Amino acid sequence: MLVAPARLGLTATPPDDVTALVRHLGPVVYALTVADLAGDALAEHELISVPIALGSAERQRYRELRRRFAAGYAAFQRRMPDAAWHEFVRTSSQTIEGRAALAAWREYRALLAYPEGKRAALREILMQHRGSRALVFTADNATAYAIARELLVMPITCEIRRSERSKAIARFRSGECPVLVSSQVLEEGFDVPDADVAVVVGGPSSPRRFVQRVGRVLRPRDGKHARIYELAVTDSAEVSYVKRRRAALGGGRALVQGGAS
DSSP states (O other): OOOOOOEEEEEEOOOOOOOHHHHHSSSSSEEEEEHHTTTTBBBBEEEEEEEOOOHHHHHHHHHHHHHHHHHHHHHHHHOTTTTHHHHHHHHHHTTTHHHHHHHHHHHHHHHHHHHHHHHHHHHHHHTTTTTTTEEEEOOSSSHHHHHHHHHOOOOOOOTHHHHHHHHHHHHHHSSSSOOOESGGGGSSSOOOOEEEEEEEEEEEEEEHHHHHGGGGOOOOTTEEEEEEEEEEEEEEEHHHOOOOHHHHHHOOOOEEEOOOO
């Protein structure tokens, strides 16, 4: 329905699947990676993966929960091999076995979100960068609040009133409150060039979301060298998440698309 003879689309964080963009705008005609922009439009940065080992009790619990979930999910896939995840959730909620599989999935995700190894690693990283302005990103609000209580830092979540969030961000900008922890709220529209440390305690596998998160510490400043830490539990589902997200900084793209209407 557009009357323009041509269209041009610009985005710093394209979706993982660009099929819809190609359909509506045309093919990608130009692209840059995050690495291409480092030192110019973005700050120089270093991506550091921190492997986290579960304790023996945590590992045993994780394996048991994964086994329960895998059994339920495999049974579902045999019945509906082409079904999407949301269909598994909907179908499973209607049976005792399905609800047990979903409960196991939620529990093992919670276990991976903030085990003792991540607690220790986060404390060490923040101690190492004491005096720097750091942003800590989590997979969920519960983990953000746990970190806030343990380390006495300010949480920024969707449940915190906007006025309170604004005050906390102002204190962060001034350096009075040098560490903020958030699950999703700070992923967009947050510009503090002095922030130079990001710690990804947990999160989704989406490269797009990862670029949005770490982009908060890639705002350029003279002499700035940002450090981005990813905490990931070894021999767990988090390893595949890190591999997908890792491509985002080496291959995270700023796209230009265009085509005739």
